[in-house]
Amino acid sequence: MRVFILLFLFLSIWVRAQQKQGKIQHIHSDKIEQFRDKYPGQILLSGSVRMEHNGAILEADSILFDEKNNYAKAFSNVHMISSANDLTADQVDYDANLQLAVAEGNVVLRDAEQTLYTDQLNYDRKLNKAYYTTGGTIASNESIINSRSGEYDINKQINSFDSDIVINNKDYLITSKSLKHYSKGKYVEFFDETFIQSKNTPTRFIKTSKGTYYLDEKKAYLENNSSVHSDGKMLQADKLFYNQLTGFGKGEGNVFLNDPNEKRFIKGDYAEAFKELDSAFVTGNALAVRAFEEDSLYLHSDTLMVSKSDSLSLIRAFHQAKFFKTNMQGKADSIVLSESQGKLSFFSDPVIWSGLHQITGDTIHVFINTAQEKLDSIQVRSNAFAISKRDSLSKEEFHQVKSRQMLAIIINEQLDWVQADGNAQSLIYLEEEKKDTLTQALEKNLVGINRSDCATIEAKFKKSDIQIISCLGGANSKIVPPHKFSEIELFLPKFIWREKERFKSWQEIMPTQLKLND
Secondary structure (H helix, E strand, C coil): HHHHHHHHHHHHHHHHHHHHHHHHEEEECCCECCCCCCCCCEEEEEEEEEEEECEEEEEEEEEEEEEEEEEEEEEEEEECCCCCCCEEEEEEEEEECCCCCEEEEEEEEEEECEEEEEEEEEEEECCCCCEEEECEEEEECCCEEEEEEEEECCCEEEEEEEEEEEECCHHHHHHHHCCEEEECCCCEEEEEEEEEEEEECCEEEEECCCCEEEEEEEEEECCCCCEEEECEEEEEEEEEEEEEECCCEEEEEEEEEHHHHHEEEEEEEEEHHHHHHHHEEEEEEEEEEEECCCEEEEEEEEEEEEEEECCEEEEEEEEEEEEECCHHHHHHHEEEECCCCCCEEEEEEEEECCEEEEEEEEEEEEEEECCCCCEEEEEEEEEEEEECCCCCCCCCCEEEEEEEEEEEEEEEEEEEEEEEEEEEEEEEEEEEEEECCCCCCEEEEEEEEEEEEEEEEEEEECEEEEEEEEEEEECEEEEECCHHHCCCCCCCCCCCHHHHHCCCHHHHHHHCCCCCCC
């Protein structure tokens, strides 16, 4: 019995202590009044009022105190002080049972990392979280954040925002629909449409809907097909890293690098970009597309490198490089496109096709008229060889011109004239046109082969035909009639017809395992 009484007394004391700990304590006020009609069950405390609850101090000019319901309503110069933060407002309603404070009018919540300003704030002391829905501003040493609604987790020092968010810093401006701001870590996470713009250079900005941005380091780790923009250029990818201080960017998955000023874009699986996107390399199904007035030039290789300095802009395609244009196609181990100079250079086993014509050599340069955006000429250095099928049906009959060097002129996007210099050789099928007496249609009849060796040969291209205009320097020419074709070699030395390697569409220059959509 004695043990039971002692246990009962102990429990009673413990319960009272707990109740006392959970109750609002009145510490000081200049005046205590009671107005039963106006404030039933409450007392009015005024004059330097000071109260305490679970480690928090509540100060105000006046407080309506409901001791029974453990509730306080503070007016005028309200100040609520906790160990890690303090709250000021015109009015605070505090429910001690829920440990919930509702502050209104000129609300300010301060801690070591930031200061929050709003008109109305709900502060949950149990969770140590603050909420607002009527618009608020958060100020720190680094930036100012405005939003329509927000939540501040004071323990974790994380701000969560859901609408109309603006982060203003001396270096950048961020607008977003949804993000989290980590005060201690100095970074933000994005969950919806977000725009990050440089203040010094407004033409440099980032678009994203998911990612992380480090405010001091100005580094962005982005997902969901985000994009980086710099002076009109753009880098876009499934996953993207960008350093605004150095101008370095890295993209992975569905990479798209666009430069409208150069009328060119590049696609690939992986890319790294430098110098504010002026320079880059792209790998994995890399494809560059350069727009011209009438069609586009498609360029593919294992790796594409873009570089720009002053007025020079280059695209280097190396290892298994191929290009396609409606009126011309080609391949080599490496191809270099000088966009500013209008020059397409082929190195290591190059070949070019145009219509029924094929050109090979050790090195080939194709020149582009940049003003008219049309192909202008072709220059072949060392082992130049031009071949044309006599017609589309012939299998073994080819017009041929070869020399050390060669210059070909292009008119109206078609091969028109060739000059072959240095040990020039040619083998041309000669034809004459006759009109059929019945149908009046023109028919071509083979009359012989013109076989020439000269220092320089000039030839005229006409559809599938090649006509020798001149043979200069040590000329040695002969015409062989058809019945004596078996007495001569019908192919010049090192003749190779590479039609099987040719591509009929731009999709065919891509790896067979991946065809990109047009």
